[in-house]
Amino acid sequence: MFKQETPNHFETIVKFFIVLAISTMVFILPFFLYSRYGGMGLIMYMVMVIMLSPSIAFTYKKFIYFRKDELKNAFLDKKIQIGLTILLNLVVFITIGFNTLIQTKNLLFLYLLCYAPAFLYYRKRLVPYSSVVIASLLMSVLLLFNFCFIDNIKEEKYRYFYNESDAVIYLENENYKEYKGMRMFFLDQRIQNQGTITYVLADGILGFRVVKEYRL
Structure with missing residues (x-):
């Protein structure tokens, strides 16, 4: 055979x-x-x-x-599901999380907290597998929900200085210094050593402000 x-x-x-x-x-x-x-x-x-x-x-x-x-069968494979969950969380973290006014270290902590059921499942099988997937996606779903349903849109314009060593801009009067994500510019070719930036900000439905757009 x-x-x-x-x-x-x-x-x-x-x-x-x-x-x-x-x-x-x-x-x-x-x-x-x-x-x-x-x-x-x-x-x-x-x-x-x-x-x-x-x-x-x-x-x-x-x-x-x-x-x-x-x-x-591929999508029902548990390893594939966890891998896709991690990939989706990474994409949302970079695209939405960085544009949500939550300190990066706090956002990382919340994501790690959502992975707690995964730790319990793989170590001692204390929770069902379905809760692992749901909990792992929870933070990304909340970020997307907060980003999509907004109110009170307004523009704010600042002068900035760009630091090439860490790919971060520093706004005048140290505005938003605690939110590094919204000031990170890795691949944008329009960025200059100094200039002005206009943020389009809005209030998310969950109470966290978000950057909907920026103009250099």
Whole structure:
């Protein structure tokens, strides 16, 4: 008898996200580029498709097909669920958490607190697995809820000095010095050594202020 091949759930998930990313680029990106850049956006899209056509063809030829229940079994795998939970929390922490006026050290503490059921589950099995996933996502869900439902939007403008060594701007009169996340600029090419920044701030529904937009 032939030994049944053990399914590689990680490989299945990677393949799924590659197909998702390519499909988003092919079918959704042109509408986004057109809405933002008009006709030039469509030209940008066509150039991108031509340059990436070998990758697109390979994806739809090799990756698009999944075996029966392959995706379902992969997403039901506990290690995959925890991995995706950690990835989602990391994305929300960087994109939403840094733009929520909570001190970074306090935000980290709250995230670690939400992972307490995971520690209890893997050490002594004192809690059910479902509570591990729910609790691990709790902080991200609350941050998203607070960020999406807002009121009292206003703008604040400050002069700043940019410190390249830590990729952080320092606002005049030490404004918001306790909130490092909203002052971090890693990849924004528009940042200068000195200049002015305009924050669009709002009150989140849970009482935490958020940065909805910034303009340099």
